[in-house]
Amino acid sequence: MTIDTIIVGAGGRGNAYGNFALEHPADLQVVGIAEPDALRRERFIGLHDIAPSMAFEGWQELLASGERKAATIINCTMDRMHFDSTMKMLELGYDVLLEKPMSPVLDENLQLVQKAEQTGCLLQVCHVLRYTPFWQALRAVVQSGALGKIISVTHRENLSFSHMAHSFVRGNWRNAGTSGPMILSKCCHDFDVLLWILKKRVRRLQSFGSLMHFRPENAPAGATERCTDPCPAADTCKYEATRLYARAGSGFPLNAVSWTPTAEARLEALHTGWYGRCVYFCDNDVVDHQTVTMEMEDGATVSLIMNGQGDEECRTMRWDGTKATLYGKFAASGDEIRIHHHRSGEVETVPVIARDSSGHGGGDFGIVRSFLNTIKGQPDDSVTTARESLESHLLAFAAEESRLNNSVITMEEYRNRF
Ligand SMILES: NC(=O)c1ccc[n+]([C@@H]2O[C@H](COP(=O)([O-])OP(=O)(O)OC[C@H]3O[C@@H](n4cnc5c(N)ncnc54)[C@H](O)[C@@H]3O)[C@@H](O)[C@H]2O)c1
Structure with a gap:
């Protein structure tokens, strides 16, 4: 059975x-x-052979008639933009696959869940x-009991320095006022998988972090406001934009600079666009590192460390249980899970099925498959309902409040506030 969809946002x-x-x-x-964006829209129409009557300049135009035009929407x-658009989509009866975060405004997350x-x-x-x-x-190992009772987890979200600069200094998620706090934008995924694997809720949490590096006072002497200007740091700065972006090819992050896949188009875009700006002179205000310490309901402790100065883009983790310790690495360079059994000293390598070609370690296609199966009435056990997603978002908002107010948050009280 083929399910039809309308994609909203062709980025x-x-x-x-x-x-x-x-x-x-x-x-x-x-x-x-x-x-x-006409260029993006036309490219998408061509790729998917979309009828002219089904191409719209925005979600507002798509929904204006009040008629449902397909079974589903991928927002x-x-x-x-998620809140206003998705509320209307749900009112019109669409099943919606919505990008995270649901909304950077806490109360809007609740309203979305209620509307669904x-x-x-x-x-x-x-x-x-x-x-x-x-x-x-990883989840299968933990839930099999092979590690024993989980006492402590250290989970790291290691952004590469270039991804940090691209998305959280120069790009879409640089400013909490236009996107949201970085711990929500980047780590609602991490809170989600931790809760999904542990199957426990958080009792208390606290968080520290700041925007330490990407500030004007840390710019190299004489640095120019754009990398396309003659900058004295051009040969030594790891963020120099023409080196990072002025090349042919497609995909992330190049398409964000220009969808025209040539070095010339990218260089031209760097002269005026976001990604040619010096990382020390942007309008960014989100943190560049943050840690969250959580105490689970059973007393286990979990540390989440988000860092934007990594050499390699990866998530790494250590799970200590009463029987064994697990070390993991989730990375494009190779996924690894190793279990060190305490009593025998044996080291076991857990096989991980190879990723498919889609992004996020195969998750991009995996979630679409799961969405389609749920619509067909065959939900898998990974499916995340909006209500379940709410908890990961609440943890991110609570962490941000703790960081800003220097407080320890008791989650039960926090949940009851809303
Ligand atoms: N699941 C993940 O791991 C993951 C990864 C990256 C981004 N995201 C999320 O996905 C969303 C999109 O991110 P992106 O990287 O594709 O951004 P993007 O900027 O590449 O794409 C957004 C698109 O929306 C379009 N748009 C603007 N106004 C519109 C309107 N009124 N109606 C329809 N479209 C409109 C823009 O022109 C743009 O093409 C964000 O919420 C982001 O946080 C999720």
């Missing part, structure tokens, strides 16, 4: 999910597009990690 994410339809036309067909607009429950529509949030072979393997 990085809209294309990632659109690619699923191109590779699996018997499962998903993209019949409509809403995107204000890939930016964070601050009132309308009976499916609202599934793109917590892509759940749908990867790596996280499913």
